[in-house]
Amino acid sequence: NAGVTQTPKFRVLKTGQSMTLLCAQDMNHEYMYWYRQDPGMGLRLIHYSVGEGTTAKGEVPDGYNVSRLKKQNFLLGLESAAPSQTSVYFCASSYSTRGVNQPQHFGDGTRLSIL
Amino acid sequence: KQEVTQIPAALSVPEGENLVLNCSFTDSAIYNLQWFRQDPGKGLTSLLLIQSSQREQTSGRLNASLDKSSGRSTLYIAASQPGDSATYLCAVRGSSGSARQLTFGSGTQLTVLP
Numbered sequence: 001n002a003g004v005t006q007t008p009k010f011r012v013l014k015t016g017q018s019m020t021l022l023c024a025q026d027m028n029h030e031y032m033y034w035y036r037q038d039p040g041m042g043l044r045l046i047h048y049s050v051g052e053g054t055t056a057k058g059e060v061p062d063g064y065n066v067s068r069l070k071k072q073n074f075l076l077g078l079e080s081a082a083p084s085q086t087s088v089y090f091c092a093s094s095y096s097t098r099g100v101n102q103p104q105h106f107g108d109g110t111r112l113s114i115l
Numbered sequence: 116k117q118e119v120t121q122i123p124a125a126l127s128v129p130e131g132e133n134l135v136l137n138c139s140f141t142d143s144a145i146y147n148l149q150w151f152r153q154d155p156g157k158g159l160t161s162l163l164l165i166q167s168s169q170r171e172q173t174s175g176r177l178n179a180s181l182d183k184s185s186g187r188s189t190l191y192i193a194a195s196q197p198g199d200s201a202t203y204l205c206a207v208r209g210s211s212g213s214a215r216q217l218t219f220g221s222g223t224q225l226t227v228l229p
Contacts, residue, residue, distance in 0.1 A: 004158075033216075042119070042204065042219035043159075058216060090158055103149060104217065106158035 002026055006091050006107035013081045013114050021076040021110050023091030030096045032074035033058075033104065034066060036087040043090060049074055050096075081114045088112070117142045117209050121220035128195055129228050136190040136223045138205035143183050150179050150190050151204040153222070159204065163190070195227045 004025045013019055023032065030051050035043040045058030049068040063085060065077045074093075078085060088111050092104040118141045128134050138148070147166050151159040163172045163179040165188070171180040178191040188205055202224045206217040 040124075040221055042221040043206075043217075044219075045216050048216065092159075103161045103164050105161070106151075108158040109156075 004091055004093055004105050004107035006089075006110050008110060009108065010111045011113070013078075013112065015081060015083060015114060017081050018077070018079050019081065019112075020078075021089055021091075021112075023074045023076070023093075023107060024072055025074075025091075025093040025105070026072065027093060027105065028071070029093035029105070030071070031094045031102075032068065033092040033094075034064070034074065034076045035090045035092065036060065036085075037090060037109070038087050046076065046089075083114045086112060086114045117145075117207060117218040119205060119207055119218050119220040121203075121205060121223050123223060124221070125224040125226075127226040127228060130195060130197060132195050132227075133191070133193050134195055134225075136192070136203050136205075136225070138188040138190070138220055140186045140188075140207045140218070142209065143186050144210045145183065146208045146210060148179075148181055148188050148205060148207045149217070150177075150188075151206065153202045153204060155201075162203075192225075195225075197227045197229045200225055200227050 007022045033048045034046040037043045047066040049055045052071040055066045067075045088109045091107045094104045095102045149164045150162045165172045165181040176193040181188045202222040204222045206219045
């Protein structure tokens with residue numbers, strides 16, 4: 001049981017380049033999330049999805065796009081990378097929060113540097 | 116807007132000590148509070164989840180308490196060990212938004228000295 005898997009683990013981009021981060025979960029979770037973690041600021045929610053084919057904006061969505069074409073996958077895209085997007089990106093998943101007391105399970109993160 | 120604060124930002128203790136990590140939040144309208152552990156270069160591991168109707172949760176040497184009315188939670192670690200060294204994050208799940216998003220504190224970096 002792999003849980004939440006993120007690829008790649010590390011990446012260096014030049015300003016203006018594009019890339020996609022992949023998150024895959026094998027726990028049949030309905031909800032998936034993308035966060036970024038910056039020094040001294042905790043984790044901030046970028047986008048989330050409550051089910052296949054649906055996405056919504058979180059706290060810091062600008063400069064990112066997401067897609068959830070399959071229930072097990074949640075993609076985070078950077079169309080034109082900027083140095084301000086240098087961060088560690090975490091994906092998480094959980095069962096439906098209609099019962100609200102469902103813990104989120106996290107991947108190991110993607111360390112992204114934009115030069 | 117919910118804000119979560121963790122004090123201290125860093126803590127160093129000798130092995131064997133009992134210690135308390137603090138978490139405070141500004142909006143008491145929460146569904147639950149979760150404590151996570153993060154090891155260097157790794158993701159977050161959920162330690163304890165306290166529902167808004169609960170006062171505390173225990174797992175092994177860990178005990179988390181919640182005082183929703185005062186906007187505070189504590190994580191108590193008994194008989195600390197060097198293996199407990201990590202960053203501890205608390206997060207609250209708010210009452211707005213369809214995904215009940217988590218708001219995180221910036222963490223307390225704990226070092227347990229052998």
